[in-house]
Amino acid sequence: MGAETDALLRRIHDEYADMLWRYVVRIPYDSELARDVVQEALLRAWKDGAILERPDPVVRAWLVKVARNLALDDLRSARTRRERATEVLPEGHQEDETRRSLDAWLVTDALATLSQEHREVVVGAYYGGKTVATLAEELGIAAGTVKSRMHYGIRALRLALQERGVTA
Known part of the structure; x- marks a missing residue:
């Protein structure tokens, strides 16, 4: 052409x-x-x-x-037939909260096996975001004692989680 x-x-x-x-x-x-x-x-x-x-x-x-x-x-x-125009976007992707809930339940169960002293410092530091100095002041103990309890509390928590099938 x-x-x-x-x-x-x-x-x-x-x-x-x-x-x-x-x-x-x-x-x-x-x-x-x-x-x-x-x-x-x-x-x-x-x-x-x-x-x-x-x-x-x-x-x-x-x-x-x-x-x-x-x-x-x-x-x-x-x-x-299946596509429709819209001014409003559908809801965005939302994460499945099941895994997070099960993990929280597992950690809570493992924390319950710790002694009261160890649980106070681990929860205060990790969940409360408190410093060693703040925890020492609130609990009325020396900063070195907070560090020691944190060390042994974390070791005990790791062992409790391993017993529940959590691996490093």
Whole structure:
């Protein structure tokens, strides 16, 4: 297809594209997708080639029929039937809290095996975010004692978790 066909296609586009777009939009059809349908109909006319040699009324009828079929096929497609436009986004992905809940339950159970002194410093430091100095002041003991209880409390907690199947 040479320059003659290109000129003919350009002429047919100029003559029929707006009319086809208005026709497809009335089906009813999305205006942006209607442009795609018109483009596809004109592309099929270009690929056929022989249709472009026919008289204008035949070309017009052929283009309208092709555009109509393309639009109706798309409207009947699963994509169109199942997809809906919305202004409100659906809820975002939310983490499953089951794992976190089970882990918390496991740690709580293991903490219950510690002595009161060890549990106070471990919970105060890790869950309370308290410093050694703060814990020493609140518990009325020396900072070295807090460190010692923390060390042995963590060792006992590690052992309790290992007994429950948690590995390092």
